[in-house]
Amino acid sequence: xxxxxxxxxxxxxxxxxxxxxxxxxxxxxxxxxxxxxxxxxxxxxxxxxxxxxxxxxxxxxxxxxxxxxxxxxxxxxxxxxxxxxxxxxxxxxxxxxxxxxxxxxxxxxxxxxxxxxxxxxxxxxxxxxxxxxxxxxxxxxxxxxxxxxxxxxxxxxxxxxxxxxxxxxxxxxxxxxxxxxxxxxxxxxxxxxxxxxxxxxxxxxxxxxxxxxxxxxxxxxxxxxxxxxxxxxxxxxxxxxxxxxxxxxxxxxxxxxxxxxxxxxxxxxxxxxxxxxxxxxxxxxxxxxxxxxxxxxxxxxxxxxxxxxxxxxxxxxxxxxxxxxxxxxxxxxxxxxxxxxxxxxxxxxxxxxxxxxxxxxxxxxxxxxxxxxxxxxxxxxxxxxxxxxxxxxxxxxxxxxxxxxxxxxxxxxxxxxxxxxxxxxxxxxxxxxxxxxxxxxxxxxxxxxxxxxxxxxxxxxxxxxxxxxxxxxxxxxxxxxxxxxxxxxxxxxxxxxxxxxxxxxxxxxxxxxxxxxxxxxxxxxxxxxxxxxxxxxxxxxxxxxxxxxxxxxxxxxxxxxxxxxxxxxxxxxxxxxxxx
Amino acid sequence: xxxxxxxxxxxxxxxxxxxxxxxxxxxxxxxxxxxxxxxxxxxxxxxxxxxxxxxxxxxxxxxxxxxxxxxxxxxxxxxxxxxxxxxxxxxxxxxxxxxxxxxxxxxxxxxxxxxxxxxxxxxxxxxxxxxxxxxxxxxxxxxxxxxxxxxxxxxxxxxxxxxxxxxxxxxxxxxxxxxxxxxxxxxxxxxxxxxxxxxxxxxxxxxxxxxxxxxxxxxxxxxxxxxxxxxxxxxxxxxxxxxxxxxxxxxxxxxxxxxxxxxxxxxxxxxxxxxxxxxxxxxxx
Numbered sequence: 001x002x003x004x005x006x007x008x009x010x011x012x013x014x015x016x017x018x019x020x021x022x023x024x025x026x027x028x029x030x031x032x033x034x035x036x037x038x039x040x041x042x043x044x045x046x047x048x049x050x051x052x053x054x055x056x057x058x059x060x061x062x063x064x065x066x067x068x069x070x071x072x073x074x075x076x077x078x079x080x081x082x083x084x085x086x087x088x089x090x091x092x093x094x095x096x097x098x099x100x101x102x103x104x105x106x107x108x109x110x111x112x113x114x115x116x117x118x119x120x121x122x123x124x125x126x127x128x129x130x131x132x133x134x135x136x137x138x139x140x141x142x143x144x145x146x147x148x149x150x151x152x153x154x155x156x157x158x159x160x161x162x163x164x165x166x167x168x169x170x171x172x173x174x175x176x177x178x179x180x181x182x183x184x185x186x187x188x189x190x191x192x193x194x195x196x197x198x199x200x201x202x203x204x205x206x207x208x209x210x211x212x213x214x215x216x217x218x219x220x221x222x223x224x225x226x227x228x229x230x231x232x233x234x235x236x237x238x239x240x241x242x243x244x245x246x247x248x249x250x251x252x253x254x255x256x257x258x259x260x261x262x263x264x265x266x267x268x269x270x271x272x273x274x275x276x277x278x279x280x281x282x283x284x285x286x287x288x289x290x291x292x293x294x295x296x297x298x299x300x301x302x303x304x305x306x307x308x309x310x311x312x313x314x315x316x317x318x319x320x321x322x323x324x325x326x327x328x329x330x331x332x333x334x335x336x337x338x339x340x341x342x343x344x345x346x347x348x349x350x351x352x353x354x355x356x357x358x359x360x361x362x363x364x365x366x367x368x369x370x371x372x373x374x375x376x377x378x379x380x381x382x383x384x385x386x387x388x389x390x391x392x393x394x395x396x397x398x399x400x401x402x403x404x405x406x407x408x409x410x411x412x413x414x415x416x417x418x419x420x421x422x423x424x425x426x427x428x429x430x431x432x433x434x435x436x437x438x439x440x441x442x443x444x445x446x447x448x449x450x451x452x453x454x455x456x457x458x459x460x461x462x463x464x465x466x467x468x469x470x471x472x473x474x475x476x477x478x479x480x481x482x483x484x485x486x487x488x489x490x491x492x493x494x495x496x497x498x499x500x501x502x503x504x505x506x507x508x509x510x511x512x513x514x515x516x517x518x519x520x521x522x523x524x525x526x527x528x529x530x531x532x533x534x535x536x537x538x539x540x541x542x543x544x545x546x547x548x549x550x551x552x553x554x555x556x557x558x559x560x561x562x563x564x565x566x567x568x569x570x571x572x573x574x575x576x577x578x579x580x
Numbered sequence: 581x582x583x584x585x586x587x588x589x590x591x592x593x594x595x596x597x598x599x600x601x602x603x604x605x606x607x608x609x610x611x612x613x614x615x616x617x618x619x620x621x622x623x624x625x626x627x628x629x630x631x632x633x634x635x636x637x638x639x640x641x642x643x644x645x646x647x648x649x650x651x652x653x654x655x656x657x658x659x660x661x662x663x664x665x666x667x668x669x670x671x672x673x674x675x676x677x678x679x680x681x682x683x684x685x686x687x688x689x690x691x692x693x694x695x696x697x698x699x700x701x702x703x704x705x706x707x708x709x710x711x712x713x714x715x716x717x718x719x720x721x722x723x724x725x726x727x728x729x730x731x732x733x734x735x736x737x738x739x740x741x742x743x744x745x746x747x748x749x750x751x752x753x754x755x756x757x758x759x760x761x762x763x764x765x766x767x768x769x770x771x772x773x774x775x776x777x778x779x780x781x782x783x784x785x786x787x788x789x790x791x792x793x794x795x796x797x798x799x800x801x802x803x804x805x806x807x808x809x810x811x812x813x814x815x816x817x818x819x820x821x822x823x824x825x826x827x828x829x830x831x832x833x834x835x836x837x838x839x840x841x842x843x844x845x846x847x848x849x850x851x852x853x854x855x856x857x858x859x860x861x862x863x864x865x
Contacts, residue, residue: 030865204864214861220852223660242860247841247850249659254685258652261645265625265656268643270848273660291646381861389854421848422623422641422657422664430635431643433628441591442636442644 002194006144007066009054010136011083012075012096015047017133020158022053025140026376028154029057030205032146033198037490038376039065039566044230044314050078057144059196063342064490065375067568070193071143073136075118076100087111090192092143094183096132114139114186116179125175134172138179145191148180204379208346208372208487211379212302213238215347216274217246219354220389221300223266223273225251225259230314231370232276232304256281260288260301267298268431270394270421272354276302279321280311286328289363293333295431296409296417296456298357298392300350304368307564316564317370319486319537325365326515326546332453334360334460337515339367341489343377344384349512351387356466359392360416360459367514369537371566372487393418400426408440411451415458464516472525474507475500479580481529483509483522483555485543487566488535494569495576504580511543517550526553533557533579537566582613587622591636600751600777601631604698605638607754608667611761617665625654627670627679630705631698631777634669648678651686654693661848662692662836665765672699676712676732683734687741687770691835694764695772697734698751700779701786708782715819718785735815738772739808739828745771746811746828750795751778752788756824763826769834776822791822798825805829 008025012018019040026038037056043049056066068088074080074095080102087093089108097115104113116139122131134155141151152173159169206214213235216224224239226232236252243250249266253259259275266273277285282303292299303325307318325337336356340346346368353364395418400406408429410417417438420427430440435452437443443452472481474496484492489510496506509525511518526532532555534544539562548554559575561567587609595601612622619640626632628647635644641664645653654668675683675697686693702720703709709722712732719726738746745767749757757775764771776795778788803825804810811828836842 200865202865204861206861206864210864214857218855218857220855222847222850222852223656225656244840245860246855247847249839249841249847251655251659253652254681257649258655258682258685261649261652262656262659265643265653265658266660266847267656268653269623269657269660269664271660272852273656287646288649291649295643379864381858384861386854389852391852421661423620423661423848425618425620428619428640429642430638431641432635433644433646441589442633 002192004193004195005058006070006193007054007056007068008071008073008140008144009052009069009083009086010073010075010140011050011052011079013047014042014045014049014051016051016075017130018051018053018075021133021137022055024137024154024158026055027205028146028150029055030203030378031154031200032150032195033200034058034195035060035062035378036205036376037062037065037378039371040374042315050082052079052083057195062378064494064569065566066494067570071140073140074100075132075136094136094139094143112187114183116182118179121178121182122175125178126171127175131172131175134175135179138176139183142180142183142187143191144193144195146195146197148177150197151176151180202381204381205376206343206379207234207374207376208340208343208368209234209374210238211343211347212340212350212366212368215350216354217242218386219272219351221272221274221354222247223249223263223271224275225253225262226275227253227256227259227277227281229278229281231306231373232278232302232368234374235276235302256284257288260285264288264292264297264299268422272358274300274302276304278304278306279308279324282321282325282328290329290331290333291433292363293329293335293456294433296361297431298361299363300353300357300366301363302366302368304370304373306370307562313564315370317487317537317566318562318564319369319488320542320562322367322514322542322546325367334362334457334463335515336362336364336463336513337367338364338513339486339511340372341486341510341512342372343379345512346372348385348387355387355390356463359390360463361392361419362459367486369487392416395420395424395427397425397427402426405439407438409436409438409452409455411438411455414462415455416462460516467513467516467518469518469521470509470511472507472509475505478505478507478530480506480531480533480576481509481525482506482533482535483511483543483547484535485511485514488537491567491569491572492535495572498569498573499576504577506576514543514546517546519550522547523551523553526551531556531579533559533576535559535567535572538562582616582618584609584613587612587619587639589637589639593637594633595630596781598778598780599630600700600779601634601698603751603754604631604757604775604777605634607757608696608761610758611765615762615765617765621665622667623657623664624667624669625650625657627674629671629674629703631669631671632674648674648682650674651679651682651695655686655691658691658693659836659847661846662842663846667694667696667765669696670698672697672701672713673703673711676734680712684737684741687738687743687772689835690742690744690769690832692768693770695770696761697772697774698777699774700777700783702779702783704779704782715785733816734774735827736812739811739815743772744769744830744832745826746815747826748774748776748822748824750776750791750824752791753824760826767829769832794820794822795824796821798823798827
């Protein structure tokens with residue numbers, strides 16, 4: 001029996017080249033015209049430990065990583081030990097016989113188990129031992145029946161991007177070929193996987209962090225200050241590399257406190273600025289977050305979540321920081337919290353984040369996580385939405401009245417006070433983190449204090465009016481409505497698709513703008529729904545709690561996962577069936 | 581002709597009688613006026629503390645930030661608009677307590693910012709606790725039995741970590757202070773001025789008399805501020821001799837010189853428009 005979709009996984013120690021082999025495989029499949037979604041698991045260290053890279057490949061659109069694994073490539077024994085439970089019964093298991101012993105009897109009867117002397121083949125090809133991952137790639141291509149030329153192209157591209165000389169590519173191609181031939185002969189051209197190979201119709205393969213970074217560049221972000229913290233770090237890398245071409249200033253600061261304060265300083269001058277971090281770094285930024293709210297400076301912050309508390313699991317995924325972000329800072333101020341759910345939304349909503357930050361002069365936090373930020377997904381570039389730039393009210397010298405003082409914190413109908421940028425003659429004021437009056441002077445009078453609080457919170461109402469409402473996706477008359485946010489969207493979509501094929505009616509409400517909360521719309525959906533389950537990657541049901549606070553309503557069920565792994569569609573399907 | 585008045589808001593200062601801030605800010609204003617820098621061309625980032633409450637008494641672009649963070653805010657302002665004269669202003673508590681790492685790293689960067697530290701050897705807004713520059717053994721509200729730690733040496737720290745202008749002034753010497761601040765503002769690079777400040781309310785140790793016995797002018801002893809070793813020597817003298825004047829000054833490339841984007845114009849002058857990234861995105865296929 002043949003099939004046209006499969007899930008491939010490679011594993012080995014850190015330092016074995018698992019990540020680069022996985023990335024090449026993923027890209028080659030995209031270039032072979034397939035829909036691709038990939039996902040990595042690795043510990044927070046540089047050598048040793050256990051790294052895996054898995055790629056789900058399908059002729060149809062795919063929105064999350066899929067299990068079970070059909071092709072497992074084990075560069076060490078640990079890969080077999082850890083990944084055995086993830087295998088489909090008919091899996092092809094390819095292992096490195098130079099360091100690993102494995103018997104067919106360890107696996108299901110239908111499984112095909114093949115040992116390859118990966119290190120020996122690599123050394124024989126002139127690629128030394130480190131070329132074993134390339135041998136493994138060659139073996140993988142034979143196992144899924146993809147012509148060798150597709151791999152050759154990727155290897156050449158990979159080494160040219162790394163600026164290695166042609167000889168390096170040549171010996172690696174030889175090593176790959178050795179792996180390829182070894183498996184081809186063993187399978188005798190009878191791979192169970194028959195893909196419809198074609199040229200890539202222009203699709204891209206991007207992570208959420210890639211898309212978010214490019215969305216920010218698109219939106220005219222010219223200033224980025226940040227400090228490395230997994231899983232946000234690749235955002236810093238994209239900006240650092242692109243800075244000269246896109247006229248950006250990118251500063252790797254001494255800590256997250258400087259990262260956010262410098263971004264605030266830059267935003268104050270009128271430059272579109274942002275910073276990105278994970279929960280731990282965000283904890284350090286919290287005081288300055290409140291400062292941005294108080295001085296009313298535009299600011300975009302990306303908070304890319306990983307499991308906590310404390311150091312937690314740095315390289316794994318979770319959605320555990322929602323309540324933290326919603327209430328971070330002493331005191332109260334209006335803030336916007338937006339959670340893209342996929343790569344395309346990461347590109348789109350970061351652009352909106354800049355518009356909202358400038359139009360309403362308040363911080364916007366964009367919630368990402370390891371699963372969304374680091375997994376690569378196929379993208380149709382035509383579906384990457386471009387938002388027109390809206391800069392809000394900026395007062396220039398010619399607009400200023402000479403006979404009246406400029407009021408930086410003018411109390412207006414929607415709470416937004418037109419701002420002057422430093423350097424504007426006649427527009428001087430205090431960007432004041434102390435409570436202040438319209439003139440911007442420090443002020444502690446009771447009625448003035450209350451008035452300024454009301455002024456700032458008028459912006460919240462104005463922002464809420466400006467935001468798009470969430471929409472139900474899928475069956476209108478569903479037996480179960482799944483409410484979700486952020487990266488859980490993809491697995492939920494995948495699960496609904498599987499359930500639909502089985503005749504089950506389930507739909508989804510993804511909440512993108514979490515603050516200000518779309519209360520009326522969510523109340524309407526919840527009141528009409530037959531049953532509601534909330535799906536989120538945390539222990540306590542943080543969105544469920546927020547939803548209850550905002551709507552007075554509670555979901556019937558909570559589907560929660562907090563083991564550091566994303567939701568997998570097959571697990572969700574089983575859980576949802578029990579609820580139907 | 582600019583005068584102090586051009587930089588002064590109608591707000592009434594709330595400092596104690598005899599506070600050094602009453603002379604530090606006028607000296608700073610005179611320096612700006614004498615240099616012909618108009619108020620709207622100056623962005624001044626303030627910390628939190630007695631001195632930083634002064635944000636209210638200025639008429640320019642003041643940014644009253646949070647404790648310890650005047651430098652990082654100033655860095656962001658300067659990188660975004662290097663046409664502005666950017667001054668960061670803090671007390672010794674914010675500058676060397678919570679803001680210590682920013683101080684060291686900003687020295688390293690040699691960004692073109694002026695940093696004025698009002699060093700009264702105490703936290704005074706919170707009513708007199710020990711600061712990093714308080715002297716060992718000093719009894720304060722937070723150290724009633726005497727400070728155990730060695731006091732922090734900001735001058736030497738600045739010199740050995742890359743600041744290209746390091747000077748010390750005294751709040752009771754307005755003409756000397758004005759001249760030093762003028763030179764600091766004119767300096768291309770990170771210019772740090774430590775201003776020894778009287779706090780008659782809480783600091784009963786480092787009084788005017790105490791300072792008079794220890795202060796001396798570097799200009800009167802033939803000091804060469806270009807000489808690194810001599811500068812370090814002056815900055816590491818025992819507490820019984822306190823130098824006034826420019827301790828160290830050299831010309832080196834500034835942080836902004838290393839950013840090609842800033843060569844043509846300030847970042848903020850670039851129009852914010854929707855950028856076409858479609859060609860670049862093709863590298864993801």
